[in-house]
Amino acid sequence: MAHVIQSAQTYTKTLFILLFLTVVTVAVSYVDLGQGANTFVALAVASVKAYFVGATFMNLKHSGPTNIAIFVVSVFFLAVLYIFSVADIWTRVIHAPVL
Amino acid sequence: MSTDSATVTRKHAHHFKDGEHEFQSSILGVWLFLSSEILMFGALIVGYIIYSGRYPEMFAEGAAFLDKRYGAVNTVALLISSWTMVMGVRAAQTNNNKAVVKWLLATLFFASIFMVIKYLEYSHKFHLGIYPGKFFAPVGEAAGLDASTALYFSFYFCLTGLHGLHVLFGMIGILWVLLRARKNEFSENYYTPVEGVGLFWHLVDMVWIYLFPILYLI
Numbered sequence: 678m679a680h681v682i683q684s685a686q687t688y689t690k691t692l693f694i695l696l697f698l699t700v701v702t703v704a705v706s707y708v709d710l711g712q713g714a715n716t717f718v719a720l721a722v723a724s725v726k727a728y729f730v731g732a733t734f735m736n737l738k739h740s741g742p743t744n745i746a747i748f749v750v751s752v753f754f755l756a757v758l759y760i761f762s763v764a765d766i767w768t769r770v771i772h773a774p775v776l
Numbered sequence: 777m778s779t780d781s782a783t784v785t786r787k788h789a790h791h792f793k794d795g796e797h798e799f800q801s802s803i804l805g806v807w808l809f810l811s812s813e814i815l816m817f818g819a820l821i822v823g824y825i826i827y828s829g830r831y832p833e834m835f836a837e838g839a840a841f842l843d844k845r846y847g848a849v850n851t852v853a854l855l856i857s858s859w860t861m862v863m864g865v866r867a868a869q870t871n872n873n874k875a876v877v878k879w880l881l882a883t884l885f886f887a888s889i890f891m892v893i894k895y896l897e898y899s900h901k902f903h904l905g906i907y908p909g910k911f912f913a914p915v916g917e918a919a920g921l922d923a924s925t926a927l928y929f930s931f932y933f934c935l936t937g938l939h940g941l942h943v944l945f946g947m948i949g950i951l952w953v954l955l956r957a958r959k960n961e962f963s964e965n966y967y968t969p970v971e972g973v974g975l976f977w978h979l980v981d982m983v984w985i986y987l988f989p990i991l992y993l994i
Contacts, residue, residue, distance in 0.1 A: 680964075682869045692859040696852060703848050706993035712832065719989035726985045734862045734978045741800065744807045751811040755818035759825070766826055 681739035691733040698726050784959065786966045799968050806972045810979050817938070817983045824931045824990060837921065838928030839991065841906075846897050847992035850890050851984065857886035858981040861950070865974045868957070868967035876957035876970065880950050883977070887947050894940050901929070908933040935987055942980045949973040 702722040710718065732738045737745050792798040828835040864879030901907075904918035912926035953973050956962070962970055 680869065682866060685863065685866060688859060688862050688866070692855060695855045695858075699848065699851050699855065702989055702993065703844065706844065706989075716994050719993050720986075723986050723989050727982050730858060730978050730982050730985065734858050734981075735975055740803075743804055747804075747807045747811050748814075751814040751818075755815060755822070758815075758819060759822045762822055762826055763829075766830075 681736075683733070683736070683739070687733060691729050694729055695726055698722050784961050785963075786961070795965055799966075799971075802968045803971060803975070806975050810975060813942075813979055813983075817935075817986075820931075820935055820938070821986060821990065824935065827927065827931070828994075831924070831927070834922065834924045835928050838925040838932065839994065841918065841921065841925075842932075842992050843897070844992050846893050847988050850893050851988045853886045853889040853893070854981045854984050857883045857890070858978050860886065861974045861977045864953075865967065865970050868962040868970040869964055871963050873957045873960045873962055876962060877954055880954040880957065883950055884947060884954070887943055887950070890943055891940070891947075894936065894943075932991060935991065939980070939983055939987060942983070946973070946977045946980050949976060 702719055705718050705722070706715065709715070731748065737748060788795045788798040792801065860879050860882040864876050864883065867873075867875035867879055901918075903916075905913040905915040906918055906921075906929055907913070908930045909926065912923070912929060914921045950973055953969050956969065
């Protein structure tokens with residue numbers, strides 16, 4: 678079978694990147710950037726970490742287009758769920774009872 | 777060392793064209809399963825984000841009660857276990873069943889560290905009367921927690937409990953692959969179970985990568 682076998686160094690390098698990003702995210706949590714900015718940085722760092730796990734450890738980089746499509750489509754529909762839920766809940770008008 | 781002559785040769789199932797066809801189909805199935813996992817955890821996280829946006833003080837009070845250090849150590853343990861897992865897959869791809877066993881044992885070790893710390897965290901909370909839902913009755917140092925933080929802790933127990941169950945099931949999967957590797961079942965021509973369990977394990981890691989900042993840091 679002609680599967681791409683990645684080198685052990687690639688995996689080890691990825692591990693160190695992930696550990697480094699963990700240190701970054703913990704360090705940033707001690708600095709007050711304002712609620713919104715802290716949340717944004719934490720989720721951005723988490724997404725970079727998720728990219729490395731997906732691309733290298735889960736081998737999506739060398740995987741066929743179908744597997745990548747399944748992953749991307751799941752994340753896309755998660756975004757749809759989020760956007761529609763937030764759009765609904767944040768635009769609700771609460772009416773006080775009239776009776 | 778890299779070539780294990782005792783490797784069991786295996787014929788692909790009759791409804792597949794060849795071993796490669798079988799491998800690709802199996803991994804596609806694993807990815808479809810992972811897709812349902814992403815949506816399940818994702819829906820819970822969306823619920824968490826919406827509620828924490830509505831009641832920021834309540835969620836901040838709850839999150840302040842968690843110990844970041846436990847969460848950080850658990851993150852490191854899971855990241856290292858993902859690395860040992862992928863090294864195990866690599867060992868299978870290079871016909872080295874002995875190394876597969878070694879790497880999977882290491883993976884189980886780091887997974888156990890994660891579970892032990894989870895146990896310590898849970899027992900500490902239970903000790904202080906912090907239970908999910910209507911059982912929430914904080915005492916001792918937790919007595920000052922507002923009753924509304926019950927919602928935060930319900931999310932906490934639901935998300936980490938479901939994730940913890942996945943770690944346990946992942947460990948069972950790893951043990952299963954480990955026992956098969958001991959029988960020299962894997963080679964460059966057949967390592968589908970190692971790859972499949974590995975993908976599940978990395979997803980469990982990926983979910984934790986999001987749970988850690990969401991629950992402990994923000």
